Amino acid sequence: MSNDILVITEHMDGKFSDVSFEMVGKAKELASALGGQAVAVVVGGGVSSNVFASDSTIHVDDAALSNFNPEAYGKVIEALVKEKSPKVVMFGWTVTGMDIAAWLSARTGAPLAAYAKDVRVEGGGIVVSSQAYGGKLMADVAPEGDMAIVACLAGSFPVEAGQGSTAATTMASPVDAGSLKVKFVEAIKPAGGDVDITAQAKLVSIGRGIGGKENVELAEELAKALGATVSASRPVVDAGWLPRTRQVGKSGLKVKPKLYLMLGISGAPEHLEGMKSAELIIAVNTDKKAPIFNVAHYGATADLFEVAEAMLELL
């Protein structure tokens, strides 16, 4: 039983994601309040692990772990958690962290607070502020018991506070790769030929409000007139109206364009995660209470088709 904070970092193609640094920074703050250490945990090979400002870094370095494998990573982290008995385990609430955090909670009996926007120490324990119900509500929850798992939304804390150069202690994987039921086969690259929306200066982004795949053409026309590219929120992509390569958000891509023109996107937290640092955000939506209007720089309650068509005439 320690007062340490274990931060499960994540990396892909040799690079750590921003949320890893964000969590390390936050963990340091929590650790100092709780009188423990902020420990960064790196699972997998092929990555340089001494990049964190953590009090210490553990690197489970094994070639068999170089690609994300939810089963293997989960078992490694479970073993580590049992060994270290930390006060808090932090995950990113991301496409990889989501595979493990809840599993670990059920395995260990430690409570999980997901969708965390903030974590603070209160009366010797922690309190987590989480988004609930698609961002319609915020909940303050206090995990009970000796250990808590917190899964943080990307972009909740500053990145810089977690950047550093703490040297990592390397350890071998406690998991027998041969016994795994989940086997990595190959990486899937984005379908070739499509544009890289993260490299675009201007995006016209469409959401469920576009209504049907027949209407995507209108957005394409507007984008063309603006010299922009069409991107979309998850429902549009899930419905098959645009390819995955165009998806912005948690399970899509993070974009930082100069212009992000949103048509019919209400602004679910998962989407906001992918675009909130755009330089100019303009949102058109028929629902005047859409949460996107709390984030956008400019907004209009109007019919997206009418606005798009009228804009086309002016451009």
Next chain:
Amino acid sequence: MLTTIEKIIFIVLAITAAGFTFHGFKVIIDSIRKGRPAPELKDVPGSLVKAAIAVLFQQTIFKARKVLSAIHMGLFFGLITYAVVNLVDVLEGLVPGFELVYGGVHLPNAPTGLINAFNLIADVMSGFLLIAITTFLVRRFIVKDKALTFRDNVLLNPKVKAGGQARDSLTVGVFVIMHVGARLMSQAFRLTEGADPFMPIASFLNSIFGASETGVHVAWWISLGWVMFIIPYLSRSKHTHFFMSPVNLGLAKQNPRGQLDPAIPLKVIEGQKYDPGAKVIYDLAWTRVMDAYACVQCNRCQDVCPANFYQRPLSPSALEVNKRYLLKEATFGSHPEKLLLPLTETVISPEAVWSCTTCYACVRVCPVGNEPMADIVDIRRRMLIDGYEIDSGVQNALQSLATNGNWMSKGKRLRGRWAKEMEFPVKNATEEPVEHLWFVGDTASFDERVIPNTKMVARLFNQGGLDFGIMYQNESNSGNDVRRVGEEGLFEQLVEQNMAAFGKAQFKQIVTTDPHSFNTLKNEYPQFGGTFEVKHYTVTLLKLIEEGKLTIKNKLSNYKVTFHDPCYLGRYNGGFTAPRKLLELLGVEFVEMPRNCENSFCCGAGGGQIWMGKVAPGERPAENRIKEALTTFGEGANAKTQLFIVTCPKDMVMYSDAVKTTGNEGKIEVRDIIQLVAEAVGVEMPLEAEAVAA
């Protein structure tokens, strides 16, 4: 007149022809009987008599194409006359001594006056017939009237594509000319004593060709021998129209226009199991199988079809034509297996099925009582059941309707949000009794662009002292368009939800702002036990003004307006007068567009089209309508503000859009009639309330 050997030949021919004709009609009747049970028809003899009168006076064709209709009338009377003439001619040929037609000398006791009259009518009608048929042949083959052709993207039976219809027309046209011509010649050849004043045309011909006993024989044979070949042919051509159209008209839909036939026959034949809607041709009600035999392929329905105008692959007449050819290939030809092919492969393309706006214009204009629109809805019904991949916009709307009771993916509880923003309390009709239960509808409840008008209606109702309430979250979409998209199960579910809500409420009548809701509440809910009085808000407003409960303070003489009849208020339910009366009372200058009332042109949003993507290029129906309005207003400077008045939330959306896309802003403005009433009456609204409302 005929020699014995001629008589024998003729009688053999006649018996053979009768045999073929009998067989032809037996095949047709058998095929009609294979259709599903149709909604029950009441007083069939009465309807048939009414239809016979309509046919006799050619009433139903004058709904469109007035000049051609007049020519059709000539053709019709000519053919009727000729039925008698032919009979007389045959008797003359066969019965020795029977000579009614010329001179009347040999028929004992025949008054000369009757004979002269008969001769005159026959002679003049022959002329009419020749003129009429020549006009029609010239129209089709020389002028090549485009109205008789189909768009390239319309699914057509290969035989139609190969010119089957034209061949049919030519065959019958040439027959009529030969038949009538020969008959005239036979009369001319008889005039041994020179001109007869009661036979001007025959006399003229006689002056050229003279009289000839042999000529009479030859001409008789050409005239009547032909008939023996053509009569059996008719039963195998589109000209079954001659016989089937009066019958079809007599057995046409009797239920209100706004009441669709059920997806499964209400009265089922014992032991028969029916899937909803229609996949193959005999899944259609028998009355609609018969439609194909009544149709003469005049394409009037295509003329008025908004989808066809919008260059979509839909032609209601092609649907009937294809049905006809399919039936012919299967019943007269050697392809009975074609009856089992899906209608979406044989008579109408899936894209065409989903282009229909269910505006009813095709059914309304059809002179013979056909219902192509009903077939389309039945085909949609089955496509939905069979899991055909439907338009994603429609699927989204249906899913939302099933979950939320509205198509706009809004939460149920948000339906009454606009009412809670009002400066006075709007009663909840499910909680306290009201006189008028206002059924608001989805667009008026949720669409931010339409809500200001919704609030205006509430204010005027309130100001007029109308005791009204709404059902808040208990109201569900009425299901009118859901049913027309073919989702019968969802329609029933929505009806049940609304009926449950009505059950909680106490009210005297229902008032609606949406013509689509109005239609189904009025015409279809009664089948589910919902018998209540339903009024459109234009009627309610008119009453408030006429009773002096709302007073017009400002006459709106600075407006020049025209009015668009929404399909579901006008053509479906005859609600033509209330909006016009209102406009009159408001003091505006009113002009009528050429296509008005029954003949109004659909905005293009009905039948689920509003849920679909804007796919097709080309001028949209709503754009065409705005242009029509502007043409009606006339060119040149108009000091008055020109307004396009609507009484349907969907129209507000469609036409506002069309004004912009046609670049006519500033020239014409789209307004809901409520906005004018509010302006004329002067709405008492506190300023701060206005700010809240905005």
Next chain:
Amino acid sequence: MNIVVAIKHIPSIADDLPVKGNNVDFDSVDFVLNEWDEHSIEQAVLIKEAVGGTVTVIGVDLIGELDNALHLALAKGADKVVKITADDPAADSHMQAKWLSEAIKGMGADMVFAGVQASNDLDGQIGPMIAAYLDMPYIGGVSSIEANGDSATVNKEFAGGAGAKYSVHMPFVAGVQSAPKPPRYAPVSKVRQMAQSATVEKVAPSGDASSGLAFKKMAPPVVTGHAEMIEGSSKEVAAKIVELLKSKGLA
């Protein structure tokens, strides 16, 4: 192939969510099927159509209104439906996952699917927890599953079309992000037919688990900023947006 799909009935976020005490006022909200569950049901039915087998859909009946979602699943091609009669609208993911795993345990499932997430997953998603309770491996963010013999080829998505292909030995639990095809539409008449003819198997909740989270507060988020709203007709809005873009050199 024996596929079990675990679904979640959740408060609809199409409405405003009223709060009572420190939680949602469950009496004043409508419950709907979690939208990702539509994809996991679709994925299960697609596999069944490809290789045969049975699809069982199971969920916790929190407010006694789960039947409609289960009938819908039947209409879309599920073979069997089960509800765990809990009558506890506040049951958290841990609780539901425990009840579900106890019910699924005896079903001999080759694969268990769940929606990758749900909007009320504050204490985690049921998928990974069912995997933990059943001691099966879990893989989430899945965009396609193909069954071949006793293993399956599973595509997991990372971002923007990038992902990885895994071979997973059965039995396992998958969190479905999206099915390879958009969920099909089930005509209501079919759903109603199911409602009349099909039987929903009822199971009493068994087992106990808890999120271990104490709710201290729940409230709508404090709005820190708001967009500058452009007023006027659509045409005016368009003109102002274009003007704005031009002034910033973006159009």
